[in-house]
Amino acid sequence: MDTTISNPTGHDSREGLLKAARELIVGRSYSAVGIAEICAHAGVRKGSLYHFFPGKEALTLAMLDALYADFEREVLIPGLTGANGLHARIKAFVHAIHAFEASIQAESGQLPGCPFGNLAVEMGTHNPTLRQAIRGHLDAVTAHFRSVLDDAVQDGELPPHTDTDALAEQWLALMEGILVMAKTDQDPATILRLGPALGALLNPTPEARHEP
Amino acid sequence: MDTTISNPTGHDSREGLLKAARELIVGRSYSAVGIAEICAHAGVRKGSLYHFFPGKEALTLAMLDALYADFEREVLIPGLTGANGLHARIKAFVHAIHAFEASIQAESGQLPGCPFGNLAVEMGTHNPTLRQAIRGHLDAVTAHFRSVLDDAVQDGELPPHTDTDALAEQWLALMEGILVMAKTDQDPATILRLGPALGALLNPTPEARHEP
DNA sequence: CTTGCACTTTACCGACCGGTCAACTAGTAT
């Protein structure tokens, strides 16, 4: 009857593999983590992995889907919609990202940066499948950003002619860059120090008097 | 007598290895390129590599030093000091980066993003030596940014109380993020589209009236 | 001519990579 709970012998292995892949790949990188290590960490033999997934790439793809879903539910939505007012939301979001990174660092010893950006950088030039999947997740993040910006336009916090599409894309780029720097420093404080720059991107350009 | 030209049988191999390592690692990634491939591309046998370098990591370190020197001379300095006026310099710099990335894409088929940021992301969590070397190069870039911003303060283009240290760091983060996005898109146009955000970071904050 | 040295060459190492396979186990339905 119930479809989600019954695991006679069941899909424990599948979920364990996804969890292990997430912890290991997010904590290090795609190519630094092998199939054998993922299986060992999940307490599963290698053959079982290939029963549930065609291979390492497919496992990673599924892991990224689940990771994005969790990230959206636990960080993106609470961080971006919990507070009232644009600047309060920015502040809350930055702190949510900071907490996310710091917690992973606390339990794995490594500050990972953005898992999606990391994979995009690592595999972007030689694995189109992975690259495009990640591009999709990043687009979803951008959509959340734009939604927050559109709300702010609606509430009069931003001028009505604001190009929220462009601003959301700039936010994503800056956020990715902040996480690259935080990872390079291995220091979550970098996120708090650079986070306010998200707000600075919203400031109006005083004039545009250089060459026409 | 002359120390730089004479290569009886000489250091051709060493320079060839550095060049091959640069082209291959920048075009793909550290772990995606093997010693064997670097040697083959340089037309050198594997043993010779280990005569000049203790190993892959040391070769990569030396390659990054040379790469940064070239980048500073060919992109950073001309891009940041060629024009007059802050906004013209930003524009010139963005175009210089765009040209740099587009040219690599033209000859290797791949838009690489920032070679330093890429390595920092790939190795940041499990190779402290590489990570700190890269951190040094990125600091050098930040110093160039701050110099440009200090010039602008001197010329009255920015308010005298401007925190050029913080702004330079934000510029670097945004630039890294822009290059992550460009790499994810594999499209140099992303650089031109997002580049103007560097200028937006300079705009004055109208007021600061949220919670004290 | 001989020695020494910088450099090259080749063969080789153990470890690990992602992936395959056939045999096996256990729960389910008939």
Add this chain to the structure above:
DNA sequence: ATACTAGTTGACCGGTCGGTAAAGTGCAAG
């Protein structure tokens, strides 16, 4: 009881990884 099947297991594959070692090459100084 039997047959089916989802899931598991462990042995195994060829290939590649970074790195090593020893022999060989050619040049230059003594």
